[in-house]
Amino acid sequence: MKNRLSVVLILTVVSSGLMASDIEVHPGDNTITAALATAGSGDRLILVDEGVYSNDPLFVYKPITIKAKDGLANKPIVSFLWSNTPSTIDLQEKTLFFTYTSLTLDGLELTMEGDPDLTAGYTTRMIRNRAYTGVNYKFYDCLFHDASQ
Numbered sequence: 001m002k003n004r005l006s007v008v009l010i011l012t013v014v015s016s017g018l019m020a021s022d023i024e025v026h027p028g029d030n031t032i033t034a035a036l037a038t039a040g041s042g043d044r045l046i047l048v049d050e051g052v053y054s055n056d057p058l059f060v061y062k063p064i065t066i067k068a069k070d071g072l073a074n075k076p077i078v079s080f081l082w083s084n085t086p087s088t089i090d091l092q093e094k095t096l097f098f099t100y101t102s103l104t105l106d107g108l109e110l111t112m113e114g115d116p117d118l119t120a121g122y123t124t125r126m127i128r129n130r131a132y133t134g135v136n137y138k139f140y141d142c143l144f145h146d147a148s149q
């Protein structure tokens with residue numbers, strides 16, 4: 001009986017990793033935000049086209065991977081959505097990712113670049129760890145630029 005329970009436990013743990021889904025995401029405003037809302041633990045958000053994926057701050061509550069589709073000639077660009085009204089921007093931290101769990105990024109270009117008149121004087125961050133412990137980041141073939149911290 002003990003052996004059967006051990007086998008069932010092992011199969012459950014192994015198969016839970018196999019249940020992850022790939023979620024296709026297209027360029028545009030807040031498309032990654034929308035995909036994060038539907039993603040489950042271990043899912044992969046696949047950025048399927050070259051182009052710009054502008055987002056309000058991204059809140060990562062479940063361990064996920066965000067990666068470029070294999071075979072793209074150029075990296076998809078993930079950026080902060082600076083086109084919000086200034087009053088909204090003034091109330092938010094200028095951070096692209098707020099993480100409460102582990103995050104893997106693969107084959108992406110990340111930037112905080114924006115309209116110099118709108119972004120002047122702001123401290124901008126790519127990633128901020130809100131859990132403080134037990135969070136792991138993995139970056140593969142990524143380019144980071146235009147952040148001040």
